[in-house]
Amino acid sequence: MPEEEKSYNPSVNRDIIDTTINEEPEEETTEENNEETTQESAEEAKSIAEKMINDMVTTLKTKQNDFNKTISEMKTTKPAVDVYESEEYVLVKLDIPRVNKEDITINTNGNSLEIITNFPEEEICDELKAIKKERCSGTTKNIIVLPAEIDTNKVEASFKEQVLTITLYKPESSKTAVEIN
Incomplete structure (x- = not known):
């Protein structure tokens, strides 16, 4: 039996090779998914930031208009x-x-x-x-x-x-x- 343990078993090696070959594309896909997820996250963060800035600008414009109206009323009435x-x-x-x-x-x-x-x-x-x-x-x-x-x-x-x-x-x-x- 010791000889059998040392013997070459092609099916075992083929499984190892197949597994290795099959794992490589999965790694590339995972890297691509990570890049896509990162891009999506960046775009989502950018969209949220743009919305926040737009909301702040709108609020500031509204407050400025209210302030200008108040000053105008004080000056003229x-x-x-x-x-x-x-x-x-x-x-x-x-x-x-x-x-x-x-x-x-x-x-x-x-x-x-x-x-x-x-x-x-x-x-x-x-x-x-x-x-x-x-x-x-x-x-x-x-x-x-x-x-x-x-x-x-x-x-x-x-x-x-x-x-x-x-x-x-x-x-x-x-x-x-x-x-x-």
């Missing part, structure tokens, strides 16, 4: 305001063109002033198209934080030559003499 203070009162002046005093409402509380203005809508003929429109129309509300407490029962207002002037008097300080025992 709020009357110019000046606030002055003395020991006795606070003086507020606003430029409010194109309105009558009936179009203005003034509300006060201890430390703020609210001014609501109704600007008229201008009727333009249908043939005209607005190229630029900066003048106010509709209702605007200004809330002004005052530099001091005011007496809401002592407020005066006048409207002359398109300037609203509001005088808000400060409360009289109530000094009380304290007797020392």
Whole structure:
């Protein structure tokens, strides 16, 4: 039997050769699959990145448009305001063109002033198209934080030559003499 163990068995060798030959194409296929998978993964990652960038750009454009609209509204719908203070009162002046005093409402509380203005809508003929429109129309509300407490029962207002002037008097300080025992 020892001779049989050493003998050459062609079927065993053929299986080894066949196995080796069959394994080589599988390795190439695996490498090709790996390359394809890598390319697909890269394309998928690129697609996801492009979508994220597009979403960010869209969001930024939307936010910029909202911001521009807010700035535009602030510039065109709020009357110019000046606030002055003395020991006795606070003086507020606003430029409010194109309105009558009936179009203005003034509300006060201890430390703020609210001014609501109704600007008229201008009727333009249908043939005209607005190229630029900066003048106010509709209702605007200004809330002004005052530099001091005011007496809401002592407020005066006048409207002359398109300037609203509001005088808000400060409360009289109530000094009380304290007797020392």
